[in-house]
Amino acid sequence: MENQNLLPIFIEKLITQLNKLPGIGSKTAQRLALSILKKPDGYIENLVDSLNKVSTDVRLCMECQNYCEDDLCLICQDEKRNPNSICVVEDILDLIAIENSGVFKGKYFVLHGLISPLNGVLPSNTKVDLLCKKLNAVSEPTELILSLNSTSDGDATCHYINESLKNDLISISRLASGLPFGSDLDYLDSRTLSQAIENRKSF
Amino acid sequence: MENQNLLPIFIEKLITQLNKLPGIGSKTAQRLALSILKKPDGYIENLVDSLNKVSTDVRLCMECQNYCEDDLCLICQDEKRNPNSICVVEDILDLIAIENSGVFKGKYFVLHGLISPLNGVLPSNTKVDLLCKKLNAVSEPTELILSLNSTSDGDATCHYINESLKNDLISISRLASGLPFGSDLDYLDSRTLSQAIENRKSF
Structure with missing residues (x-):
């Protein structure tokens, strides 16, 4: 200046x-x-x-790594939420976005960063290993929803989590890829469009 | 939220x-x-x-109302600057903009706000009266450059300062109105264009 x-x-x-x-x-x-x-x-x-x-x-929730004041965050304290459905997000802003959509009633896990081999971010720089340890110890059927960005880092992180889980009780899904609401086919990039075609649903 | x-x-x-x-x-x-x-x-x-x-x-400079650490700001302490040329600005950001242009070598006076009759901002809510008092006590010929925005509040403030000065040693000027550098006549508003025509200079 x-x-x-x-x-x-x-x-x-x-x-x-x-x-x-x-x-x-x-x-x-x-x-x-x-x-x-x-x-x-x-x-x-x-x-x-x-x-x-x-x-x-500020502290991190023992269960889900969300920010909180006590040992558990407000979401993990909520007994109405389904503990057998876990949504994995990159950071708190993503958690807030999903909460605001109002669709998900399970619990969360916040990674505080994605694995990024190109930028030298290893699994140990995130909370990924903590997640895998927690999930490998689960004794009830549990659904894991990987709500990570549709980027190469998001893909790498999903792949790592999938490889690290040795527990048959876990079923893994990932957010759907396709047309955003209100989108115009003309203006979409070809990767979004090709994923929308590959993942088409019968009407 | x-x-x-x-x-x-x-x-x-x-x-x-x-x-x-x-x-x-x-x-x-x-x-x-x-x-x-x-x-x-x-x-x-x-x-x-x-x-x-x-x-x-943080304190206000005794002389010019700029922010400073001591009684006088760094500009008022600078003896190389001409004390008989005073540039009046609305706030410090305007002062910085003029300093960065590198053209002005006098001193400043910061009003910390413009008179705004429509918004109920009276002369007493700004440093205008302090400026007028200071200038009415000047004993050497002094040039006053009103570097205020070209808005109705800027006009009102210039008018008030002009009316309040009773000292014949002060000569008042205002920044030129006209075409900004690199502008395209097609895209200029009609008020800018009419001012540029009225204030035309012989070539």
């Missing part, structure tokens, strides 16, 4: 920190930092307070 | 605080909060530290 001597050093430091967040470029970081300065009294205190709480109090 | 029971309450609070920043909607706030959680150790501490410093240490 060109304006190195125009702002006090601690405002520059705040801009640097904000600039590290995803989707926040240097201009946006500058605008955010200066708008934080203009906020009414108490705003910065509240923001600092929630950052401190997030930094110290 | 629909996911009220999915995240621990302190993550929700962080999302609420981030959601109050300009240009950060609820989805982006969620993504930022969760990416803050995933940052390496020390990130939240650094962010909290700079927020605390900004909250306690």
